[in-house]
Amino acid sequence: MRTIDWPRFYGAPLNTRLNSLQQLPAEARPREKLLQRGAAALVDAELLALLLRTGLPGQGVLQLAQALLDRFGGLAGLLNADANVLKGVKGLGPAKRAEVAAVLEIARRVLAQQLADRPLFDAPQRVKDYLALHLRPLAHEAFAVLFVDTQHRLIAFEVLFHGSLAQTSVHPREIVKRALALNAAAVVLAHNHPSGVAEPSRADELLTQAVRAALQLVDVRVLDHMVVGAGTVLSFAERGLL
Numbered sequence: 522m523r524t525i526d527w528p529r530f531y532g533a534p535l536n537t538r539l540n541s542l543q544q545l546p547a548e549a550r551p552r553e554k555l556l557q558r559g560a561a562a563l564v565d566a567e568l569l570a571l572l573l574r575t576g577l578p579g580q581g582v583l584q585l586a587q588a589l590l591d592r593f594g595g596l597a598g599l600l601n602a603d604a605n606v607l608k609g610v611k612g613l614g615p616a617k618r619a620e621v622a623a624v625l626e627i628a629r630r631v632l633a634q635q636l637a638d639r640p641l642f643d644a645p646q647r648v649k650d651y652l653a654l655h656l657r658p659l660a661h662e663a664f665a666v667l668f669v670d671t672q673h674r675l676i677a678f679e680v681l682f683h684g685s686l687a688q689t690s691v692h693p694r695e696i697v698k699r700a701l702a703l704n705a706a707a708v709v710l711a712h713n714h715p716s717g718v719a720e721p722s723r724a725d726e727l728l729t730q731a732v733r734a735a736l737q738l739v740d741v742r743v744l745d746h747m748v749v750g751a752g753t754v755l756s757f758a759e760r761g762l763l
Contacts, residue, residue, distance in 0.1 A: 551583075565596050572620050577612050585612050600625045601658040629654050636675035641667070641709065641744070648709065649747065649754035655680075656713035656749040664691050664712040668705035673744070676703050691728055693735035700741045708736065710746040719750025726762060733763075 551567035569586040576582035593599040632651040664682040682691045733743040746757040
């Protein structure tokens with residue numbers, strides 16, 4: 522992620538009066554830049570500034586946006602941040618937090634529609650992105666399933682079990698029941714590691730084998746098991762573990 526020196530970036534001081542986007546020179550406003558050159562022309566802080574609109578006393582909106590990106594490790598970190606953490610961030614009131622949450626939900630729904638329209642593994646990174654959006658923000662461990670049809674298009678995504686997998690049992694029969702109820706032809710298993718490390722444990726491998734064996738009895742395939750960590754999503758299939 523590139524950190525921007527905003528005074529240098531715009532070639533002029535951004536003093537304390539430049540608190541909102543409207544107070545910036547017209548040529549420096551992210552909205553005008555987006556309309557003239559397209560959204561791809563904006564750096565991350567400018568995109569975020571469009572949502573924030575105003576800064577804080579002594580901190581312009583672009584500087585606030587950059588500070589938030591630095592604190593949370595970029596846009597992905599900010600969008601996936603826990604709601605309780607965001608409540609304590611100066612400059613993110615209820616309205617702005619709601620807008621950030623709305624952007625995240627829009628991203629989830631767009632990806633879900635794409636997965637429903639095309640086979641999942643036409644674009645495996647899209648599957649990883651979708652799972653990361655759902656599971657990475659959770660502070661607790663959760664086990665989820667993507668149920669897909671015969672063309673490997675998404676039917677439903679459901680979080681079926683919560684809690685540490687070492688302490689809370691994942692019941693294969695419940696996954697079988699949902700697969701039959703949804704008339705699914707195959708599934709992708711997924712769970713998160715709140716610790717941040719996506720490396721699968723031996724318990725993860727044994728669980729995958731148990732679920733796979735149970736689903737084989739009803740002719741439902743396990744296509745993959747993905748582990749969502751802090752910075753990556755690991756695929757059992759890519760590792761040769763399925």
